[in-house]
Amino acid sequence: MSALFIKNTRILDPDSGYDAIGHILIQDGRITDFGENIKAPKSIKTLDGTGLICAPGLIDMRVTTGEPGRENRETLETAAQAAIAGGVTSMVIMPETNPVIDDLSLVDFLQRRGADLPVNIHIGAALTKGLDGRSMTEIGLMADAGAVLFSNGQTPITDAQIMRRLLSYSASFGALIANRALTPALSDNTVAHESDFAARLGLSAAPAASERIMAERDIALAELTGGRLLVDLISSAQTVDVIRRAKATFHKNIACSVSINHLALNEIDIGDYRSFAKLAPPLREEYDRQALLRAVNDGTLDVIVSDHNPRPAGEKRLPYAEASSGAVGLEILLAAGLSQVADGALDLMAFLAALTCNPAKLLGLNTGRIATGAPADLVLFAPNRPWVCDSEQLKSRSKNTPFDGRRMTGKAVHTVKDGDVVYSG
Amino acid sequence: MSYAPTLIDNVFGGIRPAARALNKAASTIQSWHETGTIPQKHWNDIIIAAAEFGHILTAESFFPLSPQVPAQHGYSFDKPHCLSITDFHRVDIENLLELGGHYLDLSVQKSTREGPLRGKTLVNLFFENSTRTEKSFELAGKRLGADVISMNIGSSSVKKGETLLDTATTLNAMNPDLLVVRHGASGAPALLAQKLSCAVINAGDGMHAHPTQALLDALTLRQKLQETGQKIDKRDIGGLRIAICGDILHSRVARSNVQLLNILGADLRLIGPPTLIPIGAENWGVDIFHDMETGLEGCDVIMMLRLQLERMNGAFVPSKREYYHYHGLTREKLAYAKPGALVMHPGPMNRGVEISSDVADDPEISLITRQVEAGVAMRMAILHALSEAQNRAQIKAAS
Numbered sequence: 001m002s003a004l005f006i007k008n009t010r011i012l013d014p015d016s017g018y019d020a021i022g023h024i025l026i027q028d029g030r031i032t033d034f035g036e037n038i039k040a041p042k043s044i045k046t047l048d049g050t051g052l053i054c055a056p057g058l059i060d061m062r063v064t065t066g067e068p069g070r071e072n073r074e075t076l077e078t079a080a081q082a083a084i085a086g087g088v089t090s091m092v093i094m095p096e097t098n099p100v101i102d103d104l105s106l107v108d109f110l111q112r113r114g115a116d117l118p119v120n121i122h123i124g125a126a127l128t129k130g131l132d133g134r135s136m137t138e139i140g141l142m143a144d145a146g147a148v149l150f151s152n153g154q155t156p157i158t159d160a161q162i163m164r165r166l167l168s169y170s171a172s173f174g175a176l177i178a179n180r181a182l183t184p185a186l187s188d189n190t191v192a193h194e195s196d197f198a199a200r201l202g203l204s205a206a207p208a209a210s211e212r213i214m215a216e217r218d219i220a221l222a223e224l225t226g227g228r229l230l231v232d233l234i235s236s237a238q239t240v241d242v243i244r245r246a247k248a249t250f251h252k253n254i255a256c257s258v259s260i261n262h263l264a265l266n267e268i269d270i271g272d273y274r275s276f277a278k279l280a281p282p283l284r285e286e287y288d289r290q291a292l293l294r295a296v297n298d299g300t301l302d303v304i305v306s307d308h309n310p311r312p313a314g315e316k317r318l319p320y321a322e323a324s325s326g327a328v329g330l331e332i333l334l335a336a337g338l339s340q341v342a343d344g345a346l347d348l349m350a351f352l353a354a355l356t357c358n359p360a361k362l363l364g365l366n367t368g369r370i371a372t373g374a375p376a377d378l379v380l381f382a383p384n385r386p387w388v389c390d391s392e393q394l395k396s397r398s399k400n401t402p403f404d405g406r407r408m409t410g411k412a413v414h415t416v417k418d419g420d421v422v423y424s425g
Numbered sequence: 426m427s428y429a430p431t432l433i434d435n436v437f438g439g440i441r442p443a444a445r446a447l448n449k450a451a452s453t454i455q456s457w458h459e460t461g462t463i464p465q466k467h468w469n470d471i472i473i474a475a476a477e478f479g480h481i482l483t484a485e486s487f488f489p490l491s492p493q494v495p496a497q498h499g500y501s502f503d504k505p506h507c508l509s510i511t512d513f514h515r516v517d518i519e520n521l522l523e524l525g526g527h528y529l530d531l532s533v534q535k536s537t538r539e540g541p542l543r544g545k546t547l548v549n550l551f552f553e554n555s556t557r558t559e560k561s562f563e564l565a566g567k568r569l570g571a572d573v574i575s576m577n578i579g580s581s582s583v584k585k586g587e588t589l590l591d592t593a594t595t596l597n598a599m600n601p602d603l604l605v606v607r608h609g610a611s612g613a614p615a616l617l618a619q620k621l622s623c624a625v626i627n628a629g630d631g632m633h634a635h636p637t638q639a640l641l642d643a644l645t646l647r648q649k650l651q652e653t654g655q656k657i658d659k660r661d662i663g664g665l666r667i668a669i670c671g672d673i674l675h676s677r678v679a680r681s682n683v684q685l686l687n688i689l690g691a692d693l694r695l696i697g698p699p700t701l702i703p704i705g706a707e708n709w710g711v712d713i714f715h716d717m718e719t720g721l722e723g724c725d726v727i728m729m730l731r732l733q734l735e736r737m738n739g740a741f742v743p744s745k746r747e748y749y750h751y752h753g754l755t756r757e758k759l760a761y762a763k764p765g766a767l768v769m770h771p772g773p774m775n776r777g778v779e780i781s782s783d784v785a786d787d788p789e790i791s792l793i794t795r796q797v798e799a800g801v802a803m804r805m806a807i808l809h810a811l812s813e814a815q816n817r818a819q820i821k822a823a824s
Contacts, residue, residue: 205704320612
């Protein structure tokens with residue numbers, strides 16, 4: 001195995017709070033030493049990190065690909081290329097494929113497909129068979145086979161009794177159950193956040209209460225059953241308050257994720273019916289965005305995800321109401337967050353924690369930290385490098401991003417996976 | 426289309442000689458000179474008088490073959506599309522209404538050989554069913570001399586998998602100059618406008634906008650005000666208190682009317698049950714009421730909206746009976762408004778649901794049939810103005 005010496009870089013480890021200029025020594029794919037006073041062994045490959053920040057490789061807990069079944073959207077291979085270009089070294093893939101990842105053999109198949117890729121592929125398996133919302137999958141067997149989280153994809157478990165049993169049953173395996181926070185009766189057939197803006201555009205809209213109601217229900221059920229709950233993709237200020245209250249009284253089993261899109265954009269980005277800004281959950285008001293940023297800074301929100309959801313142009317270049325929701329985000333995640341850091345809206349350490357050690361702990365991974373003996377999955381980024389996002393330059397097979405043409409601050413420069421430099425840009 | 430000054434000066438040699446020849450007060454002629462147009466009832470007298478001066482005039486003299494779109498305040502209409510009222514500013518709207526008024530005065534079938542849209546192709550693309558809007562655009566296009574094609578796409582083609590942009594590409598190949606679109610999705614005409622090289626006119630998109638309906642409503646109202654003589658100054662739509670009543674939530678007509686009447690300075694009210702008022706409407710520059718009694722107080726104009734009957738299923742309102750009881754416009758409720766208040770409805774009406782027949786059919790107060798009449802004139806004006814703007818843009822691009 002290779003050895004690598006990263007010199008003169010600012011080492012940031014959110015897990016330990018370590019923040020100093022120094023060097024990192026990597027041998028056999030693991031960090032063997034790091035700090036200010038270590039010496040490079042003779043004839044070792046060296047990476048100069050001057051002016052860059054070195055952090056643990058990012059862990060993206062919510063990536064949808066098209067493999068198997070929808071390879072025209074994205075394959076694991078193209079998603080992996082996009083990931084390393086964005087400093088992501090581990091990703092959890094969502095079960096919304098064709099067929100749905102609801103079976104032991106598919107978990108196994110995808111893990112083997114992912115083994116040769118330059119990123120760690122972790123499986124988010126389906127909670128219910130075919131995502132039907134009713135019949136439980138083999139949660140225990142799939143967890144043993146390596147599935148790190150269980151999700152019903154974009155559609156939440158509507159039936160409270162089923163959700164209760166899922167949380168209750170999975171608690172014995174310690175499996176993490178992710179449920180989208182939305183109430184279908186309020187959100188079905190809507191395409192925007194209910195506000196003055198959506199009413200002017202004449203878009204059918206769901207109120208933020210739709211998200212809050214489901215989040216409150218799931219928290220109550222987690223409390224009842226002792227199951228581990230991830231309130232998936234929250235987007236509104238009122239849900240932040242719900243999470244904050246829940247964590248104040250009963251915090252151990254509850255975590256919460258937010259997508260980078262909702263930290264960087266608001267409903268005004270829909271502008272003149274830009275279907276590329278059509279997302280699920282919908283972009284909300286600036287007030288909500290500010291509340292989400294504060295919640296990341298104070299630790300109320302545990303995890304930031306890209307919510308990578310590749311869609312070919314044919315599904316996006318439609319009238320707003322008819323276009324499909326979602327945006328690619330693997331390559332945008334770090335830069336969009338660093339842009340918020342540069343604006344003074346996000347705390348760098350809190351932002352990185354939500355992408356490294358927090359998801360690692362939730363998923364039980366041994367990555368996401370810079371520590372002696374930890375796997376050498378690292379990202380070196382230029383925190384203030386300006387660039388313009390050009391969707392055509394993205395590595396993803398689909399180019400649907402609302403950030404096209406935007407000025408960004410901060411970019412991944414090198415991505416290191418198991419001690420190998422897998423990306424330099 | 427300001428033809429009166431030229432006519433008065435060239436035929437009669439000025440205002441005073443014209444006044445003598447026509448046996449009218451000089452101030453009357455003066456007012457024609459200023460407004461630029463001559464009311465139709467005087468045409469016959471003028472033609473006879475002009476003959477004595479050796480000038481042969483015809484009806485066409487009062488309707489020049491290529492009338493100019495009015496250019497008030499030195500500003501000419503240069504908008505490439507008509508997608509939403511918010512595309513326009515006050516002067517655009519005044520110019521359009523003035524031209525619409527001209528076509529309304531002249532409600533005669535024009536010779537199609539000579540209209541200002543001669544040689545232009547107008548495509549009507551309707552993804553949703555429509556009778557009056559589609560036919561009035563068709564008629565407006567034909568009266569102005571355009572070649573008109575109407576395409577009813579309906580839902581069948583959509584099921585075949587053709588997307589809106591596929592349809593747009595097909596259309597582009599036909600090289601239309603003007604495209605009238607109605608589509609069920611908000612923002613669809615805006616998407617077409619980005620992809621096509623012709624002028625796009627929004628004939629209703631989802632719950633977003635129906636700008637030509639709002640303009641024709643304003644034109645109807647202004648004509649009526651001018652006739653009754655109460656409000657000679659046309660800016661006086663601005664002095665009116667106007668209530669828009671009923672299903673505001675699902676109405677593109679209401680949204681466009683709110684924007685237009687706000688620009689024209691009216692005192693606007695929205696009246697409807699809370700389930701049918703959009704979230705955030707209090708930020709639209711309107712006052713919101715949930716009962717007709719207080720809402721209609723002091724209103725000069727009442728615009729009723731159609732209640733789509735399928736709304737009963739979504740628990741927006743409990744029944745037709747209850748809706749009619751609280752929100753249907755009847756003589757009794759009309760009594761809350763200002764005496765002589767006018768009633769409008771964009772059609773088609775549900776009689777006995779949002780409006781009673783005796784109110785709808787009372788010619789003294791109901792402007793409903795006039796709205797249909799103004800529809801053709803207003804659409805002629807919009808097509809004409811867009812076509813002229815297109816010509817100017819082409820000339821500019823060529824030079």
